Amino acid sequence: MVELVEVKRELIQKIETENENLQSLRSIYQQNLNDMKSRLMSLPKHYEKQREDIRKTRARSFLKWKEEIDYIALQLQRQLHDMESQDITGLKKQEEFFKEKLASIEILLRENKDLKASNKIDKLVRFKPNSDIFTDLPALQEYTRPKFHAKTFEDFKLKEHFGEISGRVLLEHPAYRIQNVKEIKIYKKILLKHPSVLFKINMKSIWIEDSFESLTSIVHFGYNRVWVGGKSKCLVLVDFNGNLIDDIDIASLGNYLALSSKGNLLFSNTKENTVDEILCDRTLSSIIFASPWEPKGMTCTSAGELFVCLYKKDDSKVAKYTDHGELISEFQYDKENHLLFNIPDCIAVNVLQ
Structure with a gap:
């Protein structure tokens, strides 16, 4: 009887650990889903701004080479439309993926809760953790935003001087694996005598x-x-x-x-x-x-x-x-009622404290 109680205790503890892992994963998936939604909402505004820039440039150059300008502007608008369709399709696909994963995590959390509350040893013994299937997130892809670059109008080579849509770059962020809670450690940080440059952004x-x-x-x-x-x-x-x-x-x-x-x-x-x-x-x-x-x-x-x-x-x-x-x-003040700060401009928090 004592052994049965001990087995039951260990199984319930395993379920609680599983739920903690799923809760952490749910937060990460939710953050990614929110990011997808934000970018989906910002895409139309960005593309509309590019369209407006094209319309303004077209208006300034309308008196010369009207027919050719119309043709070039139309081609650029179609190019933007195709890019926008590709962007939205890709982001919606990734958004749907995170929605499905979040739904699966919610189902597992409810099942685990019911199993824990049942206290039935035959069901507890058959419990198998499933959080590992969610720890490997796929690599996320996104295009850089295209921009319309208006050019100075000239009497020749009109197409080259009206403007163009800059090429996009498909960015693929590497997939990553969520660390197991037991693997997470806090290491003592040491200040470097000579800092090294990791990235430079122009x-x-x-x-x-x-x-x-x-x-x-x-x-x-x-x-x-x-x-x-x-x-x-x-x-x-x-x-x-x-x-x-x-x-x-x-x-x-x-x-x-x-x-x-x-x-x-x-x-x-x-x-x-x-x-x-x-x-x-x-x-x-x-x-x-x-x-x-x-x-x-x-x-x-x-x-x-x-x-x-x-x-x-x-x-x-x-x-x-x-x-x-x-x-x-x-x-604001120290113990002697003197101002602690002159003109405070920057502040940071020590996360290890």
Whole structure:
């Protein structure tokens, strides 16, 4: 009887471990699904902007070579349409894959819950973990966004000077395997005496709007991609090879960026004195209203708490918020009532603490 109780305990423990693995996998699959949805929603807007650029260039050049311009513009529009169809088809296919996998994980979680609650030893003995079939994610593919490049009008070689659609590059992000919980270890990090350069990204070749004076902020977005901001009202998403993946216009300069615990991009809107969140459908939501303080650098903890540097004339502090923008605490003065900070601009959290 004692042995039977022990076997039952071990089997229930195995189910609990299996559920923990499935919960972790569900979060990763959900993040990928949200990414697919966000990119699907942003694609039509990007292609419509390229179409608008073509229409504007066509209007400027309409008085000369009308028939040839119409023909070239039509061919370019068809080229964009074909590219858009390919992009949407590919992303929908990957979106459907993650939907199916998430549905399978939900079914297994419900079955495991029912099995655990049944306490029937004959069924518990026959239990077999299934989370291993989800740990190998396929390589994800995506094209870089094509852009229409208008050319200076000339009296000759009209087709060469009207514009062209830049070629796309099919990016394939390598598949990866989720580590087993038992394999995850925290290693002591050591500062290098001489840092080494791993990647160089030429931002001048892909900056998409007006010129910029400097780059001031960068956050890792996963799959070898980073959001980059600077003294420009445009944020760009690029991969480590310098390929433009996405872009979004904002109301203020993109000097201060962070990534929320939900995987959404945050930036300090110094024009409105707010911290804004870019949701997966590309809409903006202000989560922190800091006025009269000006928000600057910020960082997010794994628990979802947000630390923000705040500044106004002759005063400064660091504030801690929840992921919903509710104030938790402030750090402003030391024990002798002296300001802790002069002009706080950057902040980071030690993840090992």
